[in-house]
Amino acid sequence: MNRTLSFKLGAIAFLIVLLLIPLLMIGNLISERQALRDSVVQDIAQSSSFSQQISGPLLVVPYRKTVKSWLTQDGHTFQEAKENSGFLYFLPETFELEGAAQTELRSRGIYEARLFHADNRISGQFKVPANWGVTDDLEGYRFDTPFIAVGVSDIRGIEKGLSLTLNGQTLDFQAGTGLSWLGGGVHVPLEHLDGQAQTRLDYAFDLALQGTGQLHVVPVGRTSTVSLKANWPHPSFVGSYLPAEREVNAQGFSARWQASFFSTNLEDALSLCASQGSCDELRGRTFGVSFVDPVDQYLKSDRAIKYALLFIALTFAGFFLFEVLRSLSVHPIQYALVGAALALFYLLLLSLSEHLGFGVAYGVSATACVLLIGFYLSHVLRSAWRAMGFACGLAMLYAMLYGLLSAEDYALLMGALLLFGLLGVFMVLTRRLDWYSVGQGKLQ
Incomplete structure (x- = not known):
């Protein structure tokens, strides 16, 4: 499909903003479930002692x-x-x-x-x-x-x-x-x-x-x-x-x-x-x-969803790199489907953490999303190896996100180092790319 670089970047930005809607809905759901849990705890205390x-x-x-x-x-x-x-x-x-x-x-x-x-x-x-x-x-x-x-x-x-x-x-x-x-x-x-x-x-x-x-x-x-x-x-x-x-x-x-x-x-x-x-x-x-768990599954889920927009933007950036470096064409609908899978990860995480605990729920949800996106990309990118590489990178991002959630005192430092490292990787991979030719030509 023939699209200019500026149109493609605009479409990606629009999709990221559009994905804010389900993310906000999931964030509200986390608050509702936490409030429901608190009311049940209050009822139990009412029946025993505060x-x-x-x-x-x-x-x-x-x-x-x-x-x-x-x-x-x-x-x-x-x-x-x-x-x-x-x-x-x-x-x-x-x-x-x-x-x-x-x-x-x-x-x-x-x-x-x-x-x-x-x-x-x-x-x-x-x-x-x-x-x-x-x-x-x-x-x-x-x-x-x-x-x-x-x-x-x-x-x-x-x-x-x-x-x-x-x-x-x-x-x-x-x-x-x-x-x-x-x-x-x-x-x-x-x-x-x-x-x-x-x-x-x-x-x-x-x-x-x-x-x-x-x-x-x-x-x-x-x-x-x-x-x-x-x-x-x-x-x-x-x-x-x-x-x-x-x-x-x-x-x-x-x-x-x-x-x-x-x-x-x-x-x-x-x-x-x-x-x-x-x-x-x-x-x-x-x-x-x-005697209350200072960081329960709801607080961890709420902290995780705060990184959702950054997580989706990094994944879309990886997609875009495949497009400009491998001369592939990824339709905005395909971007949207991958973004929806990334957003549903947080809904899976919330629902499973209520039954399995946060650590196990995070592992199951992340594995399910990585496998689904990897299978889908093997057809989108027309190569199982490319899809496997992208899935491995996505799995590393999920592992880094879990590290950020676990390291309360060092979360800011780890997040800053992660962003700096990813920016460095992006600059290294595109250091020889002629952006004028990409913008004036067509993404094949």
Whole structure:
């Protein structure tokens, strides 16, 4: 067919733009499937328990304070007494948590949610000042029964009964924290504690907790140490503080956090939360771990389709090289069919990755596309050897794309080197080509 070079280049460019339509549709489908998966995970969490946050223990002392004031009315002066109520809060001197978590998968259809079961041992010490730290007008105070409260963001995840060991005495936890701002959790009344003398309270309890997604801990101690290990090999450490020590391998991970009041400023955050009900700062001073796969098949498929336009342009460039170097004629419809096969690769990748995993799905999809395009080109290029060479080049491109997707930190560097190398190959192959004669003549 007789076509000028400019018309052929224009037709190729138009086809590339036209192929954006199916690529955008597949990209939207990836987002829809991801949203559907997230809703299923949310439903599973709704039926079991959501992400968990452990806040506490806190020593809480309810009080009533009588405030007297003199008033003058109608020439008479009299004394009025009002009673105000509130809470005194004491954070632990030391807070230690040792946890061991196991993960499991819960399935609904083709979608899965990862739950964790964490066995936590929490221990430490309170130092309670005499008279609960009240130094003025002690007679105006009336103290009710103090209690220790532990906040658990989703109490449905508490798997076993709880008991507190306090100075060698065993006390049973009761439901609820008794504090509206702390949310759900448990508490222990301390009937025997009067607070008149300075007291040291050594506490310890076991907390077996189930959750979905993430486990957060608020470092409530003046000195806080948290050690956590699990059989999950892809942890994502979240929150305001990274682990001081961590080890991650194929069998799981172990991590250790260390924090103090100097780094958390938790006393001010607690005071603001209790007095004004603004607890965002307190909730934000957490650290923990996410048991969610940081790069799932949907994210990888979305990243892969971002390279689709470049991938198609490189394949069409290879076609064009065959045309100008081997004096072949490739019809725009043939370009379009090969482009459609390249676009359908991403649909195959998405659908298979939901059942086989991303790595296997990528290999199967890439192999299917390379074989189909190779078979088709053996007739288009009128040579099985030429088609085989082109298919090998296409397979190398798919392998390089997989390398780009796997190398998160070096993806930009690898992509830049790949483009530079391909440009170099194109320039070397066309270094002796007379482009004026190609443009003025006809592509045979």
